Amino acid sequence: MSQPVRSVAQAFAILRLLADGDGLTLSEIGRALDLSPSSCFNLLNTLVAEGAIVRTGGKRYRLAGPWGGFEGLRDRTGRSLIDRARPLMARLAQQGDAAVGLWKMASRDRLQLVAHAESDAVMRLRFADAQRQPLGGGAAGRALAAAQRVDDTELARRYAPVRWQADLPFDVYAAQVREAAARGYAIDRGFAHRGIWTVAVGIADVAPGFCLSASIVAGSRGEAEVAQLAAALGQLRARLVADQ
Structure with a gap:
């Protein structure tokens, strides 16, 4: 496209x-x-x-x-948030050399990619336009569940249809969502896509629910750099919510 x-x-x-x-x-x-x-x-x-x-x-x-x-x-589904996010995401993608995505809760079962940005590095990750995924999938699904403070029953419902590329039992998944709620961001280390690490922050303040994510090649960053990328996403989220 x-x-x-x-x-x-x-x-x-x-x-x-x-x-x-x-x-x-x-x-x-x-x-x-x-x-x-x-x-x-x-x-x-x-x-x-x-x-x-x-x-x-x-x-x-x-x-x-x-x-x-x-x-x-008229903005009825967070359209202004998407508009304001695009240039900020492009800047973060360049600075962090990452594929940055903005996901929207498209239904009670699915997340949809509504905006994305990539760095201009010769070797880089890239999103497929307008892709969709199960609501509970990836770092985005965990981050949104954490931001929305969903209960165990709803969390299990979101987890059930996800097809992980690496084995991820529900109890481990649920623990990761709790960790995301405590530290402010979720991380997926190759469970959703082999060879890819993704950090994400949920935006529960804007209907119908959004999530920002940043993806990098697995092992290409140290723990401190991953935390810095997550912090940058958190700052972007804070700016978008404050301006809403």
Whole structure:
């Protein structure tokens, strides 16, 4: 599947952002979507020229009349979180040389990848676009279960359909979820995918439930580096939730 056109995605992110408020300044839009002043200015000028938004006398931007009626722009499923996460994930992928994913709880049984970023290293891990996995699977499933504080019955239900590539008994899985709740992140060391380590943090504060993950080649980092990667994910989560 081809990659989205970045400028088009950024333009729609601006439209969605403006749909949820009474108008924002250039600096407020740039800060919310992590856009440089020049990029933000050019995008806003283009949207004004196309008649999608207008600039008021107070130097604030808002949707033009016809666009304000598009219900599809209203954020009902965490869309603004996804928009704001993309550039921050790209930065983390580069800095951490990792494949970074944002997962959404798509149903009571499945997680879906809604955004991803990879480093530009010659040898790198890469996600398949829009992939889905069982709700309890991988580090993402453990991290979300920990963040949501699910009980043992629900945890067993989520665990049951998962097909692990390395043997993982339920009692060990449940212990890993408890550890994730205590330290703030989950880790999968090759159980979901052989040769891959993944750390993840859950986002239970935004409906319907999200999770950030970062994957690396197994054994390519020491314990301190893995902990640093998890801390970076935690900082990204905190920023996204604070801005929601």
